[in-house]
Amino acid sequence: MSPIDEQHPEEAPEVSEEAHEHAHDEHHGEHEESFIWKYVFSTDHKMIGIQYGITSLLFLAFGFALMLIMRWQLGNPGQPVPFIGGLLGQANAPGGVVLPEFYNQLGAMHGTIMVFLGVVPLAVGAFGNYIVPLQIGAPDMAFPKLNMMSYWFYFLGGVVMLASFVAPGGAANSGWTSYPPLSVAVATEGQTYWLIGMVFLITSSLLGAVNFITTIVQLRTKGMTWMRLPFFVWSQLVTAFLLLLAFPPLEAAAVFQLMDRVLGTSFFLPSGLIVSNQILQVAGGGSALLWQHLFWFLAHPEVYVLVLPAMGIIAEVIANNTRKPLWGYKPLVYSTVFLGFMSFIVWAHHMFLTGMGTVMNAFFQTTTMIISIPSVVILTALLLSLWGASIRFNTPMLFALAFLPMFGIGGLTGLPLGLAPADIHLHDTYYVIAHFHYVVAPGTLFALFAGIYYWYPKVTGRRMNEVLGKIHFFASLVFINGVFMPMFLQGLAGVSRRLYDGGATYSHAQGVLEWNAFMSNSAFLLALAQLPFIFNFFWSIKMGKVVDSNPWRATTLEWVATTSPPLGHGNFETVPVVYNGPYEYSVPGRDDDYLPQNVAVQEG
Amino acid sequence: MEIPYTVEVRPDTGLYNAKMGIWLFLASEVMLFGALFSTYIILRTGNPDWVQHSMNVPLATLNTMILISSSVTVVMSWASLRLKNFARFRMYFTGTLLLAGGFMVVKAIEYNQEFSQGLFPWSDNYMGIYFALTGLHGLHVVGGMVVIGYLLGPGAKMWRTAPEQYVNRIECLGLYWHFVDLVWIFLFPSLYLL
Amino acid sequence: MQALLNRWMPIDASAHGARLDALSVWTHWLMAILFVGWSIYLIYVLFRFRAKANPKASYEGAHSHFSSYIEGGIVVIEAVLLVGFAIPAWAAWTDLPASGDIFEVRIVAQQFTWSVHYPGPDGVFGRTDINLVDDPGGNNIGLDRSDPAARDDVFSLNNLFLPVDRDIVVYLTSKDVIHGFSLPQMRVKQDAIPGMMIPVHFRAVMTTPPEARLPECFPNKTCWEIACAQLCGITHYNMRGFYQIMTQAEFDAWMADQQAALGNSRP
Ligand code: HEA
Numbered sequence A: 001m002s003p004i005d006e007q008h009p010e011e012a013p014e015v016s017e018e019a020h021e022h023a024h025d026e027h028h029g030e031h032e033e034s035f036i037w038k039y040v041f042s043t044d045h046k047m048i049g050i051q052y053g054i055t056s057l058l059f060l061a062f063g064f065a066l067m068l069i070m071r072w073q074l075g076n077p078g079q080p081v082p083f084i085g086g087l088l089g090q091a092n093a094p095g096g097v098v099l100p101e102f103y104n105q106l107g108a109m110h111g112t113i114m115v116f117l118g119v120v121p122l123a124v125g126a127f128g129n130y131i132v133p134l135q136i137g138a139p140d141m142a143f144p145k146l147n148m149m150s151y152w153f154y155f156l157g158g159v160v161m162l163a164s165f166v167a168p169g170g171a172a173n174s175g176w177t178s179y180p181p182l183s184v185a186v187a188t189e190g191q192t193y194w195l196i197g198m199v200f201l202i203t204s205s206l207l208g209a210v211n212f213i214t215t216i217v218q219l220r221t222k223g224m225t226w227m228r229l230p231f232f233v234w235s236q237l238v239t240a241f242l243l244l245l246a247f248p249p250l251e252a253a254a255v256f257q258l259m260d261r262v263l264g265t266s267f268f269l270p271s272g273l274i275v276s277n278q279i280l281q282v283a284g285g286g287s288a289l290l291w292q293h294l295f296w297f298l299a300h301p302e303v304y305v306l307v308l309p310a311m312g313i314i315a316e317v318i319a320n321n322t323r324k325p326l327w328g329y330k331p332l333v334y335s336t337v338f339l340g341f342m343s344f345i346v347w348a349h350h351m352f353l354t355g356m357g358t359v360m361n362a363f364f365q366t367t368t369m370i371i372s373i374p375s376v377v378i379l380t381a382l383l384l385s386l387w388g389a390s391i392r393f394n395t396p397m398l399f400a401l402a403f404l405p406m407f408g409i410g411g412l413t414g415l416p417l418g419l420a421p422a423d424i425h426l427h428d429t430y431y432v433i434a435h436f437h438y439v440v441a442p443g444t445l446f447a448l449f450a451g452i453y454y455w456y457p458k459v460t461g462r463r464m465n466e467v468l469g470k471i472h473f474f475a476s477l478v479f480i481n482g483v484f485m486p487m488f489l490q491g492l493a494g495v496s497r498r499l500y501d502g503g504a505t506y507s508h509a510q511g512v513l514e515w516n517a518f519m520s521n522s523a524f525l526l527a528l529a530q531l532p533f534i535f536n537f538f539w540s541i542k543m544g545k546v547v548d549s550n551p552w553r554a555t556t557l558e559w560v561a562t563t564s565p566p567l568g569h570g571n572f573e574t575v576p577v578v579y580n581g582p583y584e585y586s587v588p589g590r591d592d593d594y595l596p597q598n599v600a601v602q603e604g
Numbered sequence B: 001m002e003i004p005y006t007v008e009v010r011p012d013t014g015l016y017n018a019k020m021g022i023w024l025f026l027a028s029e030v031m032l033f034g035a036l037f038s039t040y041i042i043l044r045t046g047n048p049d050w051v052q053h054s055m056n057v058p059l060a061t062l063n064t065m066i067l068i069s070s071s072v073t074v075v076m077s078w079a080s081l082r083l084k085n086f087a088r089f090r091m092y093f094t095g096t097l098l099l100a101g102g103f104m105v106v107k108a109i110e111y112n113q114e115f116s117q118g119l120f121p122w123s124d125n126y127m128g129i130y131f132a133l134t135g136l137h138g139l140h141v142v143g144g145m146v147v148i149g150y151l152l153g154p155g156a157k158m159w160r161t162a163p164e165q166y167v168n169r170i171e172c173l174g175l176y177w178h179f180v181d182l183v184w185i186f187l188f189p190s191l192y193l194l
Numbered sequence C: 001m002q003a004l005l006n007r008w009m010p011i012d013a014s015a016h017g018a019r020l021d022a023l024s025v026w027t028h029w030l031m032a033i034l035f036v037g038w039s040i041y042l043i044y045v046l047f048r049f050r051a052k053a054n055p056k057a058s059y060e061g062a063h064s065h066f067s068s069y070i071e072g073g074i075v076v077i078e079a080v081l082l083v084g085f086a087i088p089a090w091a092a093w094t095d096l097p098a099s100g101d102i103f104e105v106r107i108v109a110q111q112f113t114w115s116v117h118y119p120g121p122d123g124v125f126g127r128t129d130i131n132l133v134d135d136p137g138g139n140n141i142g143l144d145r146s147d148p149a150a151r152d153d154v155f156s157l158n159n160l161f162l163p164v165d166r167d168i169v170v171y172l173t174s175k176d177v178i179h180g181f182s183l184p185q186m187r188v189k190q191d192a193i194p195g196m197m198i199p200v201h202f203r204a205v206m207t208t209p210p211e212a213r214l215p216e217c218f219p220n221k222t223c224w225e226i227a228c229a230q231l232c233g234i235t236h237y238n239m240r241g242f243y244q245i246m247t248q249a250e251f252d253a254w255m256a257d258q259q260a261a262l263g264n265s266r267p
């Protein structure tokens, strides 16, 4: 576990987390030669997983911090931000009062950081890296050096993104979607950083995807047939395919946008633009919508990248804590694969209002409705898995259980958005913000929390504190709904998203304006609710209850075939051989209520 | 514990790890160039004022020949190596490197001609696409050259330490190289002839 | 459900809006039933199958085919909503009225205003030219007044006046970046995209009530407004216009005033 120095004195606002981790690493490197190779340039999937985990958690916290500043402005327009207002810089927040241009930077960077630097690296980079090889009985990832490179590309991408805050004019400010011409003809330098950062992040994801697929296909141990793979591995496999095939078009798009910004080409700039009363001197003839197609071709699959690993975690935790097999393993797997396929042909449901014709529109509405079905099947299977169970309400299970209705809310509110006529009124309003935060925040984030509490003993040999965990859970559940539920009402009222004043100028927003303060206060309380978690997380490294290698009495290989934490390089003392399906809990006629995957049962 | 199937083939998939990896990588490359070509098509069909410049077709034809030859030499080098004829392998492999270098030289000459005619990426969208596509393709060629250079130079000692793995590496490089060649075969008509 | 959504949604004063709202209502019914149903199930199950109450889990678990019926039901309902409501409603919205009494107007979005261009009594839009665009001089749209068709053209900034009960087609475009043209009470929203001219079609069925008209509505914040839905730069949050649906007579009077101001006396 890469130790973290909490009491680092310098707290420069933007780069602090990165700088501080970095400084720390170098600092130790001087003392022991091997430290660098063990903790920094490690090729062991477990260490890389931990590196991903720490970095992405810091980014999550940072992305949340950006949002807290925004929520302050939304809840208390024109008031100076307390405590840190002075640190935001005169150009961004004179006297601590957030300026509109700064608000736009915060919004774009919150979205980008949460998605590309927070959730995906945590779900795939950390959990995928650490758990997948263990679950399939592999000594490591197929390409350990490539794995290390993935991490460092990710790290570099993160550094570039953070550095953009000090670029002239500040960070990218055209939304995480970076629609041109705004992002090309108007946006400041920070947008160029954003594009370069994205190229690094894309490269990292591509390398990672190649590695994951090869690992899962090639390194499954003896007896680990496709239908014996833990569902988590399936979810990672499909996710890797999405990353592999959806990211390259965005890479192409990023290169084009970079050329538009730096070389003065006009791939995304139509002729005859007049910006700030000046005719824009470019060749023209480009298409502003082209970017949107390329972007959403990635970004729609990307949203399933955000949720599939989460569903994988949920499946593991639910199977374990219901003490019974998952209901409908095969439908789960097929739905996931089908979901993966479909996710490539729904992208234009983000573009219903860009003037597309009836036929195109009908096509994308139809595919969008179709793609909702596998999600329904997955959720149904998970819900039915609870029937006949013997449910243990530990912290991971609580988060996993909360995931179900929370994802339900998010997913169900996708339906009116997917039906284009209903989307007319809801598009680009807070309804959309509420829809997707329900899937990513109380959905995916809760799943990630479940995963952290669940696999923590695997990584450290100790359990996190249950009482603190439950406080963390209940407080988060209450406050996160406090943040996002009122957004549906604002959206129905027609309040646009990305409004610096939260809609205060608009008449139609007046009826729902008072919710802004409520949501902001909920967000601050949500932040407070994370303190027990952060404390628990670090405290338990040294002080958590020591547990045996399989504290949850689980069946999958990472628990039953190796110690906690697993052996440094190689994971297993002897190569495990698999005889059973992944979730053989409460098998009739056995004393134990779980049958490990690597235990052969006598036919009788 | 060693990572399995780094050299030998996994029976049920019929692949060793690196080969699987390179195929996956190429799949993502297909998506990348697919997006680049689609952009070209969309911009060109969507713009009534599209200007198509006439490029230097003879030079590009020459380059096409060069790349195709290099695909042949790369196969020959791999075949020679499988027959354990290292010297012949080195000859063909060096040949591939030289041909690739030749391709880049010709490309540089072409670029220079275009610059001297006042044609730059920002001149219009055809030129923009032209430079973006050929530039990215050129980067792929250069990337391939770096790897070939490495495999010929410091990487070649693997032939003594782990010959099978070395052959595998050459095979993977060959697959990549064919892909780079294939991209050009699409680029050439669509940028120069159509 | 209707009442519940109406509690939050702005009033609908358009001809096509009822269909969109109905679709929304039906979809929300589906969502609510699923959510409530599953929530009851979930709470029941968590209580019934807690480890204390059920120390030994069942290996088989649930047997019933009930879930397949639910899934099948969802498929059917979604298909009905899609084919029966959504696709036709969209077609009706995007298909322009073939002929007849169409009222046309152009709107050009720019950072951070809405410029409205009326063809005037002759019904023909005058020539525009980007080289004539002169924001400080008030000619945001680059109207060429020397074009005969442009003489009676009327231009207004951030104020859209429309007659009630007529098929309206707004030709929407943008000069700089992408904006989102939104009229909440008309259930109209459309991206304004530079390089594209997108027709937006709707019909108002009621005039703007007095309390929602300028200038009285302004201090009370009860106006009908044009909102910008798409992030378009620093002042996106304040890219607000106003619109008013008038009777034909009111509209004609307003247009006559405009003509008089242009020096065109009307017969
Ligand atoms: C993890 C991320 C995620 C997921 C899973 C989804 C899932 C879905 N999304 Fe969402 N979406 C986003 C992330 C996600 N989305 C983001 C980030 C945006 C905005 C981007 C931006 O503009 O910035 C967006 C925007 C977005 C739009 C564009 C809206 C607009 O801009 O106007 C649309 C439109 O079709 C849409 C549709 C859907 C649909 C139909 C699903 C379906 O797949 C959902 C299917 C799921 C269900 C139907 C639920 C089933 C559950 C039950 C039946 C049981 C529930 C009950 C209990 C347990 C009690 N989404």
Ligand code: HEA
Pocket: A054, A057, A058, A060, A061, A064, A067, A071, A107, A108, A110, A111, A112, A114, A115, A119, A174, A175, A176, A177, A306, A433, A437, A440, A441, A442, A445, A480, A483, A497, A498, A499, A500, A523, A530, A533, A534, A537
């Ligand atoms: C995965 C994606 C993700 C996640 C998780 C979140 C999480 C949150 N988002 Fe985010 N959001 C986006 C993606 C995401 N968002 C995107 C894409 C946009 C659109 C941007 C755009 O317009 O372009 C957006 C926009 C957006 C807006 C709209 C702004 C606007 O339109 O003007 C708002 C408003 O309230 C908001 C709020 C929040 C809040 C309160 C959370 C909270 O749920 C956050 C909760 C966070 C935590 C609970 C952190 C937990 C981590 C820790 C505690 C770290 C611990 C550390 C260690 C142990 C080391 N978001």
Ligand code: CUA
Pocket: C110, C111, C112, C178, C179, C180, C228, C229, C230, C231, C232, C233, C235, C236, C237, C239
């Ligand atoms: Cu114009 Cu936002």
Ligand SMILES: [Cu+2]
Pocket: A299, A300, A303, A346, A347, A349, A350
């Ligand atoms: Cu989508």
